[in-house]
Amino acid sequence: MTDLERIRHSCAHVLATAILKIWPEAQFAAGPPVENGFYYDVELPHRITPEDFARIEEEMKREVKANHIFERVEVSRDEAVALAERGELAALGPRGEASKFKLDIVTNIPDGEVITLYRNGEFTDLCAGPHVMRTGNIGAFKLTHVASAYYKGDENNPQLQRIYGTAFKNKTEMQAYFDMLEEAKKRDHRKLGRELELFCFDDDVGPGLPLWLPRGTVLIEELEKLAKETEFAAGYVRVRTPHLARENLYLTSGHLPYYAESMFPPMELKPEGEGLSCDRYYLKAMNCPHHHKLFGAVQRSYRDLPLRLAEYGTCYRYEQSGELFGLMRVRSMQMNDAHIYCTEEQFEEEFRAVNEMYLKYFAIFGIDRYQMRFSTHDPAKLGQKFVDQSELWLKTEDMVRGVLQRSGINFVEVPNEAAFYGPKIDVQVWSAIGREFTIATNQVDFAVPKKFGLVYKDRDNTEKTPLCIHRAPLGTHERFIGFLIEHYAGNFPLWLAPDQVRVITIGEDQALVDYAKEIHRELRHHEVRAELDLSNDPVKAKIADAEKMKVHTMLVIGNRDLEAGAVSLRVHGKGNLGSKPKAEAVAEIFAAISERRP
Numbered sequence: 001m002t003d004l005e006r007i008r009h010s011c012a013h014v015l016a017t018a019i020l021k022i023w024p025e026a027q028f029a030a031g032p033p034v035e036n037g038f039y040y041d042v043e044l045p046h047r048i049t050p051e052d053f054a055r056i057e058e059e060m061k062r063e064v065k066a067n068h069i070f071e072r073v074e075v076s077r078d079e080a081v082a083l084a085e086r087g088e089l090a091a092l093g094p095r096g097e098a099s100k101f102k103l104d105i106v107t108n109i110p111d112g113e114v115i116t117l118y119r120n121g122e123f124t125d126l127c128a129g130p131h132v133m134r135t136g137n138i139g140a141f142k143l144t145h146v147a148s149a150y151y152k153g154d155e156n157n158p159q160l161q162r163i164y165g166t167a168f169k170n171k172t173e174m175q176a177y178f179d180m181l182e183e184a185k186k187r188d189h190r191k192l193g194r195e196l197e198l199f200c201f202d203d204d205v206g207p208g209l210p211l212w213l214p215r216g217t218v219l220i221e222e223l224e225k226l227a228k229e230t231e232f233a234a235g236y237v238r239v240r241t242p243h244l245a246r247e248n249l250y251l252t253s254g255h256l257p258y259y260a261e262s263m264f265p266p267m268e269l270k271p272e273g274e275g276l277s278c279d280r281y282y283l284k285a286m287n288c289p290h291h292h293k294l295f296g297a298v299q300r301s302y303r304d305l306p307l308r309l310a311e312y313g314t315c316y317r318y319e320q321s322g323e324l325f326g327l328m329r330v331r332s333m334q335m336n337d338a339h340i341y342c343t344e345e346q347f348e349e350e351f352r353a354v355n356e357m358y359l360k361y362f363a364i365f366g367i368d369r370y371q372m373r374f375s376t377h378d379p380a381k382l383g384q385k386f387v388d389q390s391e392l393w394l395k396t397e398d399m400v401r402g403v404l405q406r407s408g409i410n411f412v413e414v415p416n417e418a419a420f421y422g423p424k425i426d427v428q429v430w431s432a433i434g435r436e437f438t439i440a441t442n443q444v445d446f447a448v449p450k451k452f453g454l455v456y457k458d459r460d461n462t463e464k465t466p467l468c469i470h471r472a473p474l475g476t477h478e479r480f481i482g483f484l485i486e487h488y489a490g491n492f493p494l495w496l497a498p499d500q501v502r503v504i505t506i507g508e509d510q511a512l513v514d515y516a517k518e519i520h521r522e523l524r525h526h527e528v529r530a531e532l533d534l535s536n537d538p539v540k541a542k543i544a545d546a547e548k549m550k551v552h553t554m555l556v557i558g559n560r561d562l563e564a565g566a567v568s569l570r571v572h573g574k575g576n577l578g579s580k581p582k583a584e585a586v587a588e589i590f591a592a593i594s595e596r597r598p
């Protein structure tokens with residue numbers, strides 16, 4: 001755990017201590033640190049509401065002020081069970097009924113695993129830790145909200161109250177966090193997506209299946225254009241694959257049965273004829289098996305490698321309804337996918353080039369803060385969670401680690417989170433207001449190509465299996481556009497903006513209208529997304545309407561501009577930038593778009 005996670009984990013114990021002092025009958029389940037805070041699940045006849053928070057927080061402050069030591073105690077399984085049966089776990093002492101959730105947890109701890117308790121003051125809890133040294137080390141904290149949650153996430157179990165809070169080292173850091181949350185509300189991609197008419201969802205279409213309106217489709221097409229240009233320059237070739245496939249494809253890849261819960265249920269097609277079994281098809285949840293088939297469709301030589309197959313492939317994943325969240329968690333997604341088939345000798349250069357592509361995109365989108373999470377395997381779980389090929393795991397992990405180190409990439413190493421077929425990198429980025437997003441994944445696959453029988457003829461005329469790099473620098477349209485909406489607060493750079501330019505007239509003089517139309521035609525001729533506002537509305541109303549829709553550039557034209565062959569330039573968020581010669585203003589627009597200026 002990080003230092004901040006220790007603080008938050010300890011604060012969860014202080015929360016439980018405070019609740020017990022107010023409601024001694026409370027029964028507790030789990031209380032972990034989570035992203036941005038902590039929670040504790042509690043069963044309690046009293047329904048806790050935000051109105052109770054001040055009272056609970058006052059009790060928590062007393063526990064922090066008492067500066068109790070967090071004492072770690074190892075116990076046997078029998079001792080832990082006895083404590084739970086006497087009601088002494090997640091409690092202030094013995095009580096009339098057992099600590100039922102802790103008793104269940106204790107009995108499910110694997111044999112041989114160390115069992116520990118943590119005590120702070122009167123409170124004792126079953127906990128693996130770690131914690132801060134004393135309750136006084138917790139710093140600043142605040143309870144945030146209450147939700148309902150089934151014990152262990154199973155709807156057949158009791159429904160508990162989940163009390164959420166957050167904690168920081170000091171009040172300054174906590175205030176900065178809440179200021180960020182307020183700004184995040186204004187930037188929420190769901191809110192801005194609706195206001196700017198970018199995308200929508202419809203019950204008749206289905207949850208988690210976004211519909212892209214014309215303005216949102218502009219974002220998709222600009223991102224695809226960027227990706228295709230970048231990938232063409234890097235030697236990729238484009239392919240197309242269908243949206244579904246037979247069951248056998250995913251059995252070969254290993255996604256079935258291990259990934260079945262994340263896939264839509266199969267379609268069963270009954271073939272014509274007697275005694276024939278049903279043909280089962282699945283909606284495509286990933287592109288890689290299809291790309292493996294494309295590699296295998298043609299005889300390959302070492303001269304063909306590296307082979308870089310790219311596709312903006314549409315995938316479908318059955319996310320649980322409770323996990324769906326705007327564009328960030330959807331059931332239909334368009335992925336900036338590619339698979340690079342290469343030799344071991346080519347791996348370092350190919351992996352380095354992929355990382356450089358990420359850095360190029362970060363510069364284009366003004367992403368200053370990022371981190372790559374390098375996920376490795378756990379040797380104890382070979383053959384279970386990870387492909388049972390120890391030597392290849394160590395070899396490919398060393399290769400990836402070496403590339404990251406030699407490239408000077410900012411990364412952290414995380415054990416036990418690799419893909420089942422090889423090490424992976426999850427790309428974390430932070431938006432302009434400091435909100436963290438996971439936008440893409442980079443994976444090394446040394447196992448699945450062999451399952452598909454993929455081979456190439458090497459220089460010595462022997463058949464060898466290629467390594468495969470799975471990469472998606474722009475992630476999915478859905479998640480990446482959700483990030484961009486919040487990153488830019490809807491104020492997209494000119495090249496990306498759905499409404500790039502609006503030509504606005506002051507007055508209805510025919511010569512003025514003709515001049516505006518001439519500028520509009522020139523912009524449209526060069527494929528600038530330009531609109532023309534010749535309405536009778538006052539110019540202030542026209543500008544206000546353009547600002548509301550976050551039109552990037554406004555060319556306001558009055559009689560003085562007509563006489564001078566000029567335009568009055570306004571940029572969203574910057575206001576009036578004054579008069580410029582028409583040719584200069586138009587040339588500047590063309591340059592900003594073609595160069596994809598931030």
